[in-house]
Amino acid sequence: xxxxxxxxxxxxxxxxxxxxxxxxxxxxxxxxxxxxxxxxxxxxxxxxxxxxxxxxxxxxxxxxxxxxxxxxxxxxxxxxxxxxxxxxxxxxxxxxxxxxxxxxxxxxxxxxxxxxxxxxxxxxxxxxxxxxxxxxxxxxxxxxxxxxxxxxxxxxxxxxxxxxxxxxxxxxxxxxxxxxxxxxxxxxxxxxxxxxxxxxxxxxxxxxxxxxxxxxxxxxxxxxxxxxxxxxxxxxxxxxxxxxxxxxxxxxxxxxxxxxxxxxxxxxxxxxxxxxxxxxxxxxxxxxxxxxxxxxxxxxxxxxxxxxxxxxxxxxx
Numbered sequence: 001x002x003x004x005x006x007x008x009x010x011x012x013x014x015x016x017x018x019x020x021x022x023x024x025x026x027x028x029x030x031x032x033x034x035x036x037x038x039x040x041x042x043x044x045x046x047x048x049x050x051x052x053x054x055x056x057x058x059x060x061x062x063x064x065x066x067x068x069x070x071x072x073x074x075x076x077x078x079x080x081x082x083x084x085x086x087x088x089x090x091x092x093x094x095x096x097x098x099x100x101x102x103x104x105x106x107x108x109x110x111x112x113x114x115x116x117x118x119x120x121x122x123x124x125x126x127x128x129x130x131x132x133x134x135x136x137x138x139x140x141x142x143x144x145x146x147x148x149x150x151x152x153x154x155x156x157x158x159x160x161x162x163x164x165x166x167x168x169x170x171x172x173x174x175x176x177x178x179x180x181x182x183x184x185x186x187x188x189x190x191x192x193x194x195x196x197x198x199x200x201x202x203x204x205x206x207x208x209x210x211x212x213x214x215x216x217x218x219x220x221x222x223x224x225x226x227x228x229x230x231x232x233x234x235x236x237x238x239x240x241x242x243x244x245x246x247x248x249x250x251x252x253x254x255x256x257x258x259x260x261x262x263x264x265x266x267x268x269x270x271x272x273x274x275x276x277x278x279x280x281x282x283x284x285x286x287x288x289x290x291x292x293x294x295x296x297x298x299x300x301x302x303x304x305x306x307x308x309x310x311x312x313x314x315x316x317x
Contacts, residue, residue: 005121007120007121007122007123008089008093008094008095008096008121008122008123009094009095009096009122009123009124009125009126010085010095010096010097010098010113010122010123010124010125011028011095011096011097011098011125011126011127011128011211012098012100012106012109012124012126012127012128012215013025013028013097013098013099013128013130014100014106014109014127014128014129014130014150014154015129015130015131015132015150015160016131016132016135016143016146016147016150016263017101017263017264017301018132018263018264018280018282019130019131019132019160020130020132020160020161020199021052021099021130022052022055022056022099023160023199024128024130024158024160024199025041025056025097025099026055026056026058026059027199027202027207028097028128028207028210028211029041029056029059029064029097030059031204031207031211032094032095032097032211033059033061033063033064037063037094037095038063038064038091038092038093038094038095039063039064039065039093039094039095039096039097040064040065040066040067040088040091040093040095040096040097041056041059041064041065041066041067041096041097041099042067042068042069042081042084042085042088042096042097042098042099043056043066043067043068043069043099044068044069044077044081044098044099044100044101052099053066053068054268054291054293054294054295055278055291057292057293058292065088065091065093067084067087067088069081069084078108078112081112082112082115082118085112085113085118085122086117086118089117089118089121089122095125096122105146105149106127106149106150106152106153107149109127110124110153124215125211125214126155126156126210126211126212126213126214126215127153127154127155127213127214127215127216128154128155128156128158128210128213129150129151129154129156129157129158129192130157130158130159130160131151131157131158131159131160131173131177132159132160132161132173132282132284133159133160133161133162133164133165133169133170133173133196134161134164134165134169134173134284135169135172135173135176135177136283137172137173137175137176140230140261140303141223142223142230142231142303143303144180144183144184145180145184145223147177147180148180148181148183148184148186148220149184149220151177151180151181151186151192152181152184152186152188152216152218152219152220153188153215153216153217153218154192154213154215154216155192155193155213155214155215155216156192156193156194156195156209156210156213157177157192157193157194157195158194158195158210159173159194159195159196159197160199161284162196162197162198163198164284164285170196174194178191181220184220184221184223185220185221186218186219186220187218187219187220188216188218192216193209193213195209195210230303231301231302231303232260232301232302232303232304232305233299233300233301234299234300234301234305234307234310235297235298235299236267236297236298236299236300236311236314237296237297238296238297239267239269239296239298239314241269241314242271242272243269243270243271243272243277243288246269246279246298247279247286247288249313249314250265250279250281250286250298250313251281251286252313253265253300253310253313254281254282254283254286256309256313258306258309259300259302259305259306259309259310259313260302260303260304260305260306260310261302261303261304261305262283262300262301262302262305263282263301263302263303264280264281264282264299264300264301264302265279265280265281265298265299265300265301266278266279266280266281266298266299266301267279267294267297267298267299268291268294268295268296268297268298269294269296269298270294270296275290276290276291276292276293276294277289277290277291277294278290278291278294279298298314
C-alpha cells in the first residue's frame, strides 16, 4: 500500500507593481474554496506594513488560512518565507497561494521550494503572472528585468484591466512583454498562454485553466542590482485629510516628477462617518472603495523617491 503523503501544491501569483495581484487572488481563492479545497494564502512582502493582507480578510474562514511574511531586507525575508511555509506545511492544506511584492524575482520562489524539508512537502503548482493591459512601457532597466523574470517561467499570463485599455495600449503592452523577454534572453521555446478578458467575465473553466497551467522551467540573463536602493516604499501613518482631499493629494502626487518615479500609492482612510475606504492609485487611475476595516496607513512605492517632497502632500494631525 502506498502511504506516501500527497504534496501540497503551491501557486505563485506574480506581477509588477499595481498589476492587480490581490484582486485576482480574491477571485482565485474563492474559486478554490467553492470547490471544497482547504487553502492557505501567504502574503510575502517587503516592509513593515502589508496593506494587501487587510484586503484579503474577507477570505478568512475554517478552510482558508491567511499568513504574512514581512522583512526589511531580502535575506531576512527569505528565511521568514521558508519558516512560514514549514509551519503551513503541517496544516493539511490542499493548496497554498503565494503573493509576493511587485518587485519580486521569481527565481527565489523556486529556490526556496527546492530546499529541505519543503521539497518533501510541497510541489510547484502554477506560476500565474498578472500583467496590466495599460502597462507604462517606459520602464527602467531594473523594472524591465523584474517583468521579464516574472514572465519567463509563467504557465499563464492573465491581463488585467483589458476593458479599460485602448486597442493601441493593449498592442503596446503585448509588444513590451515580448521585448523584455528577448532583452534578457529568456530561453523558453513556447510563449506563455495569455488570457485577455474583463475579469468580471472569468468563468470556472478559465479558473480551471489557470489552476492547471503549471509553469515553464526557463533561464534568463541575470541583472544584478540592489532592490533596496532601486525601489523605495514610504509609509505615512495616521493621515487625517478628508477623503476627497486625500484623493486630490494623491492625484497631484502621482503627476509630480519632483517626487521621483511613483508606481503606486495604496492605503486606507476614514470618511466623516468613520467608515473605512481603500485607496489604490496608479498613473492610469485612482479608485476609492469601501472596505469593512482598514488601518490608518498610506504607502508610496517607486524609484528614486524624494521623501521630503512627498511628505509635503500629506498633512498629519
